[in-house]
Amino acid sequence: MHKWLSYANEYVRQSDWKDLALIKLCLCSAGVLIGMSLAKRVKKLAAFGAMAVFIATYLPLMWKLLKIVTGDRRP
Structure with a gap:
């Protein structure tokens, strides 16, 4: 791996x-x-999971971009 x-x-x-x-x-x-x-009965669950993953990944990415745009080079 x-x-x-x-x-x-x-x-x-x-x-x-x-x-x-x-x-x-x-x-x-x-x-x-x-x-x-996906079957209709699991689409809501899949949509909720996808939304959770999107939010969990979008926020750190945008935070990093914001730090780059503002010139903050600290890790």
Whole structure:
């Protein structure tokens, strides 16, 4: 597993924002396809889970961007 994480880190180091945007679009479309295939009875639960993951990942990303935009270079 450590080997695959090293590969992923190297991939990100060699990528620019366009490559990462393509990855995000690919994952988003895969999520939409999976969501469309779910049974009606579990769609609400899946939507709630997706919303929780979105909020849990969006906030730290935007916090980091805000620190970059304001010039705060502290970790």
